[in-house]
Amino acid sequence: xxxxxxxxxxxxxxxxxxxxxxxxxxxxxxxxxxxxxxxxxxxxxxxxxxxxxxxxxxxxxxxxxxxxxxxxxxxxxxxxxxxxxxxxxxxxxxxxxxxxxxxxxxxxxxxxxxxxxxxxxxxxxxxxxxxxxxxxxxxxxxxxxxxxxxxxxxxxxxxxxxxxxxxxxxxxxxxxxxxxxxxxxxxxxxxxxxxxxxxxxxxxxxxxxxxxxxxxxxxxxxxxxxxxxxxxxxxxxxxxxxxxxxxxxxxxxxxxxxxxxxxxxxxxxxxxxxxxxxxxxxxxxxxxxxxxxxxxxxxxxxxxxxxxxxxxxxxxxxxxxxxxxxxxxxxxxxxxxxx
Amino acid sequence: xxxxxxxxxxxxxxxxxxxxxxxxxxxxxxxxxxxxxxxxxxxxxxxxxxxxxxxxxxxxxxxxxxxxxxxxxxxxxxxxxxxxxxxxxxxxxxxxxxxxxxxxxxxxxxxxxxxxxxxxxxxxxxxxxxxxxxxxxxxxxxxxxxxxxxxxxxxxxxxxxxxxxxxxxxxxxxxxxxxxxxxxxxxxxxxxxxxxxxxxxxxxxxxxxxxxxxxxxxxxxxxxxxxxxxxxxxxxxxxxxxxxxxxxxxxxxxxxxxxxxxxxxxxxxxxxxxxxxxxxxxxxxxxxxxxxxxxxxxxxxxxxxxxxxxxxxxxxxxxxxxx
Numbered sequence: 297x298x299x300x301x302x303x304x305x306x307x308x309x310x311x312x313x314x315x316x317x318x319x320x321x322x323x324x325x326x327x328x329x330x331x332x333x334x335x336x337x338x339x340x341x342x343x344x345x346x347x348x349x350x351x352x353x354x355x356x357x358x359x360x361x362x363x364x365x366x367x368x369x370x371x372x373x374x375x376x377x378x379x380x381x382x383x384x385x386x387x388x389x390x391x392x393x394x395x396x397x398x399x400x401x402x403x404x405x406x407x408x409x410x411x412x413x414x415x416x417x418x419x420x421x422x423x424x425x426x427x428x429x430x431x432x433x434x435x436x437x438x439x440x441x442x443x444x445x446x447x448x449x450x451x452x453x454x455x456x457x458x459x460x461x462x463x464x465x466x467x468x469x470x471x472x473x474x475x476x477x478x479x480x481x482x483x484x485x486x487x488x489x490x491x492x493x494x495x496x497x498x499x500x501x502x503x504x505x506x507x508x509x510x511x512x513x514x515x516x517x518x519x520x521x522x523x524x525x526x527x528x529x530x531x532x533x534x535x536x537x538x539x540x541x542x543x544x545x546x547x548x549x550x551x552x553x554x555x556x557x558x559x560x561x562x563x564x565x566x567x568x569x570x571x572x573x574x575x576x577x578x579x580x581x582x583x584x585x586x587x588x589x590x591x592x593x594x595x596x597x598x599x600x601x602x603x604x605x606x607x608x609x610x611x612x613x614x615x616x617x618x619x620x621x622x623x624x625x626x627x628x629x630x631x632x633x634x635x
Numbered sequence: 636x637x638x639x640x641x642x643x644x645x646x647x648x649x650x651x652x653x654x655x656x657x658x659x660x661x662x663x664x665x666x667x668x669x670x671x672x673x674x675x676x677x678x679x680x681x682x683x684x685x686x687x688x689x690x691x692x693x694x695x696x697x698x699x700x701x702x703x704x705x706x707x708x709x710x711x712x713x714x715x716x717x718x719x720x721x722x723x724x725x726x727x728x729x730x731x732x733x734x735x736x737x738x739x740x741x742x743x744x745x746x747x748x749x750x751x752x753x754x755x756x757x758x759x760x761x762x763x764x765x766x767x768x769x770x771x772x773x774x775x776x777x778x779x780x781x782x783x784x785x786x787x788x789x790x791x792x793x794x795x796x797x798x799x800x801x802x803x804x805x806x807x808x809x810x811x812x813x814x815x816x817x818x819x820x821x822x823x824x825x826x827x828x829x830x831x832x833x834x835x836x837x838x839x840x841x842x843x844x845x846x847x848x849x850x851x852x853x854x855x856x857x858x859x860x861x862x863x864x865x866x867x868x869x870x871x872x873x874x875x876x877x878x879x880x881x882x883x884x885x886x887x888x889x890x891x892x893x894x895x896x897x898x899x900x901x902x903x904x905x906x907x908x909x910x911x912x913x914x915x916x917x918x919x920x921x922x923x924x925x926x927x928x929x930x931x932x933x934x935x936x937x938x939x940x941x942x943x944x945x946x947x948x949x950x951x952x953x954x955x956x957x958x
């Protein structure tokens with residue numbers, strides 16, 4: 297399998313394309329995922345947009361409007377339709393444009409999609425994926441910038457995946473589409489433009505398996521999504537000071553690979569968790585609890601968290617930059633635990 | 636009506652009787668403290684579920700509501716498993732994990748009663764989309780109440796089904812009340828069926844206490860859906876004998892209203908019609924009455940004798956797999 301350097305968005309597109317070729321029951325639904333319905337593709341043979349950010353570009357041309365469906369701005373209807381279609385034999389992949397929009401369709405996600413199998417005593421399955429944009433950094437202000445995956449990780453019945461590189465974006469999405477449970481797949485807006493090596497063909501990165509992004513012996517930094525990139529920068533900086541950081545990227549936050557995190561913490565005896573989500577009832581605090589309950593005797597310092605504050609995302613660039621965890625803040629937290 | 640065979644007439648009466656018997660018995664068992672939780676009864680609305688489901692096969696789907704027992708029975712879900720589910724027993728339709736508000740039988744095309752008002756609309760669009768993408772002639776019936784008609788999900792779903800020409804039949808069961816709030820208060824439209832115009836689909840008001848009228852209206856709507864011509868909205872006006880849930884004292888009903896409802900009982904209407912026209916005999920009807928009673932007796936016995944789920948069942952069926 298030959299490997300090229302491609303963008304994060306292209307890696308997602310490739311995963312969708314390969315799965316749609318492999319399995320005719322995979323369909324896509326979302327707002328403007330092709331664009332210009334009833335005009336462009338039908339009359340000009342091209343798409344108007346291919347998604348707001350071009351992630352789904354070309355898929356309607358290859359697979360047609362029957363399987364790549366531009367929807368009205370009716371998130372409850374089309375996400376609920378995905379639940380209904382999944383429980384009767386399709387594998388829908390739907391796009392919730394921004395995670396901040398979950399307020400208009402949460403019932404269909406968590407009361408229907410997430411609970412149906414349990415309520416029916418295991419006599420149904422709901423194999424669907426909800427792709428959604430997360431993350432600050434685009435000056436998009438409070439209703440288009442949050443992360444909020446902790447909300448979904450809290451809910452039984454949903455799986456939650458947070459890719460961080462083009463390589464794992466592709467492998468995780470293929471795994472999510474083939475998974476028989478509803479999977480939330482969180483794409484960081486800022487990561488879409490990043491590039492990295494990605495094999496051409498299909499491959500799977502299993503859900504619920506963390507990756508050691510950088511081995512080290514002095515402190516464990518668990519970093520989710522875009523925060524992995526910042527943790528790696530901080531680790532490079534700290535290496536110059538003689539501090540050897542191990543960066544663990546969970547990749548999935550539900551299921552969470554507890555054993556990889558615990559093994560790392562037991563080895564380094566120090567823990568910093570970096571998370572762009574808000575801190576109350578968060579995945580970051582969940583991971584700290586894990587270490588406190590199951591590795592307490594190994595810890596040489598109180599675990600630290602570096603997270604967004606308990607505020608909405610501000611608009612002004614200076615405020616937004618202050619809101620997002622930074623490599624400098626991560627480095628400071630690591631220095632504190634190794635001191 | 637001429638097209639209804641003797642077998643179909645028998646089936647219709649059996650199902651309506653079975654629903655009534657099941658609901659009346661459930662009311663008694665609930666009052667006796669044998670059935671826990673929230674229970675919403677369908678008695679009075681039998682003609683709607685039965686008149687529509689008489690035209691469906693096991694391959695067709697329905698979505699239901701919190702008042703779902705009638706839909707289950709009309710769609711052929713086993714009444715013993717249903718009663719066991721109401722009791723919270725391991726032998727229930729959902730292994731005792733769903734209860735009255737979540738009874739489902741996907742194999743029978745019953746996609747679940749639903750505790751969320753208006754949630755069935757999007758789900759119905761989904762199973763209908765499945766049929767469209769796979770090129771089958773399966774249809775989905777979305778049962779919803781007059782209360783649900785005011786939910787955004789129903790408006791979104793009717794619009795989506797119409798633009799995509801999905802094979803959905805939206806069946807609004809207007810029993811006059813959203814809990815205690817009367818439809819003439821909560822609904823700005825004269826008839827909910829009028830809203831069909833806004834979604835560019837046919838819409839009809841139907842007497843929901845007349846199973847023949849429901850059957851006839853549903854027949855055309857289902858045929859249209861199977862032809863790929865898209866959805867239809869049927870507003871079936873009916874009433875319920877019981878409160879919103881068991882325990883509701885029905886203080887918002889007047890004596891006159893209750894008497895008027897008794898006078899249009901769907902089962903009595905059916906009997907009168909088939910007897911007048913000589914389509915069924917008193918004896919045939921009485922035999923079915925006895926059969927329905929026996930079915931429910933057996934269902935109750937089955938439920939009472941069944942074991943509760945093992946405590947480990949709390950943890951299972953959340954996911955297909957969760958490493």
